[in-house]
Amino acid sequence: MSPAKITRIYEKLARKISKAKSELIYKNQFELLISVLLSAQSTDKTVNKITPILFSKCPTPNSMLALGKSRLAKIIKPIGLAPAKSTNIINTCKIIIDKHEGKVPGTRKELEHLPGVGRKTANVVLNEGFNEPTIAVDTHVFRVANRTGLAPGKNVLATELKLLEVTPDKWLKNAHHYLLLHGRYICTAKNFNCQKCVIKQECGFVEKRFF
Ligand code: SF4
Numbered sequence: 001m002s003p004a005k006i007t008r009i010y011e012k013l014a015r016k017i018s019k020a021k022s023e024l025i026y027k028n029q030f031e032l033l034i035s036v037l038l039s040a041q042s043t044d045k046t047v048n049k050i051t052p053i054l055f056s057k058c059p060t061p062n063s064m065l066a067l068g069k070s071r072l073a074k075i076i077k078p079i080g081l082a083p084a085k086s087t088n089i090i091n092t093c094k095i096i097i098d099k100h101e102g103k104v105p106g107t108r109k110e111l112e113h114l115p116g117v118g119r120k121t122a123n124v125v126l127n128e129g130f131n132e133p134t135i136a137v138d139t140h141v142f143r144v145a146n147r148t149g150l151a152p153g154k155n156v157l158a159t160e161l162k163l164l165e166v167t168p169d170k171w172l173k174n175a176h177h178y179l180l181l182h183g184r185y186i187c188t189a190k191n192f193n194c195q196k197c198v199i200k201q202e203c204g205f206v207e208k209r210f211f
Contacts, residue, residue: 001149001166005202009150010171012198013178020177022128024048029104029129030096031055033114034064036121037089042079050079061093061102088116106130120156123176133172135163140183141176147187149204150179 014020023044026032031051038047054075058064064072073086092114096102104125105111111122123136137145137156145151145159151166153159167175186197194200194208 001202001204003166003168006150006166007168009148009199009202010168010175010178012202013182014171014174016198017178017181020174020181022124022177025051027055029125030059030061032129033092033104033117033121033125034089036124037092037116038076038079038085040085040116040121041081046079050076061096064093065090065097085116091115092117104129119160123160127173127176131173133169135160135167135172135176136180137163137176138180139189140181140187141179143189144179144183144187147203147205148199 022032024032024035024039025048026035034054035047035051038051054072057075058067058072069086069090072089073082076082076085079085095114096104099105100110105114106126106129108119108122108126111117111125112119117125120136120138123134126132127134127136135141137160141163142153142156142159145163146153151159151162153162163175163179164172171178182199186192192209193211194203194205195210197203200208
């Protein structure tokens with residue numbers, strides 16, 4: 001895709017999406033990290049229903065540890081995968097306290113050493129919590145990048161690296177949010193309607209649908 005077309009895609013998405021931000025509700029880096037861990041294979045909406053209760057009881061890694069795994073699992077049960085997520089969260093809190101003076105670390109290497117934190121989660125935390133120009137590729141970003149031809153890739157890592165290569169500096173910080181929100185609400189997996197899409201002229205998807 002030509003650089004001019006790529007720029008037009010970002011300009012149009014930026015005009016359409018005024019709030020380039022995660023839909024998770026959090027007040028600080030710790031709450032952001034826990035919310036992202038909870039959101040795996042769930043939705044931001046579901047996570048946002050539970051986290052106000054959780055963070056009012058446990059606003060810090062120490063208070064989360066004091067709550068303990070089984071009580072944490074009970075609180076987060078509606079989000080799904082509660083046994084695995086509670087184990088990861090408690091172990092993450094232990095490492096944050098023991099190795100990082102109670103603070104969420106701000107490098108990819110340190111983040112990816114935390115239980116349950118993979119590349120995508122680290123990218124979200126670095127972008128939202130530390131203002132880094134990372135691009136987390138989730139299912140929505142992957143779909144939009146591939147359908148449009150902006151950054152085709154066989155897997156999420158290939159697409160992420162391609163996005164980092166082709167995205168102009170100006171849009172790097174917000175690219176993840178623009179592509180994710182576009183994929184979540186417009187270029188959805190099944191019932192997408194290209195008629196409503198602001199980047200339909202630039203999109204190279206051969207199966208565009210207008211109805
Ligand atoms: S034109 Fe259609 S396929 Fe292309 S990005 Fe828009 S909604 Fe998705």
